[in-house]
């Protein structure tokens with residue numbers, strides 16, 4: 528944050544909440560999430576094609592379940608969505624453990640660890656994964672121990688609402704109201720940008736999920752980088 532003091536600009540400390548997306552931002556599960564959802568639809572609905580025609584990028588788990596159910600003409604009631612997500616979580620353990628191309632993004636550990644050293648920062652997750660699924664993926668990436676709060680796909684189906692919840696939890700850790708904190712969402716899809724803007728947060732985009740940084744910037748990200756390892760990425764996060 529910059530504050531005008533006389534003729535000079537002086538940097539002042541600002542309580543900041545960071546909300547990291549998981550898939551495409553901190554790691555890539557190598558399709559383990561998609562394979563698990565597809566297998567869950569076979570178990571629960573007897574259909575292998577429910578998710579064949581849409582990308583999961585930036586979607587919350589409950590929105591994936593709802594979209595798949597709608598695609599095969601089934602009622603997307605809460606009980607069926609819950610059943611799909613339970614089946615998905617059982618399958619995900621094995622799928623993540625066995626995924627041959629599971630990838631941790633460059634500088635993911637270093638970035639999170641650097642931010643965590645600042646007492647004015649709360650470093651959490653802003654993810655469409657339900658919390659248990661997030662933990663499975665982060666555990667294989669050896670990142671789980673670095674995150675003790677977030678907004679998750681089990682909090683809300685709507686991505687903006689789960690980010691708002693994550694921002695509230697992070698601000699509470701810093702002893703401030705969410706409105707008093709700078710909130711920075713780090714994500715890889717247009718949905719991350721849109722949800723961040725919807726709650727008045729900054730979005731910093733990364734190109735590691737397949738969407739070009741220039742596209743994320745055009746949609747309203749305040750900065751965007753090829754990856755967390757690009758020069759300037761950590762500075763942009765710190766602000």
Ligand SMILES: [Mg+2]
Nearest residue numbers: 548550551715
């Ligand atoms: Mg993502």
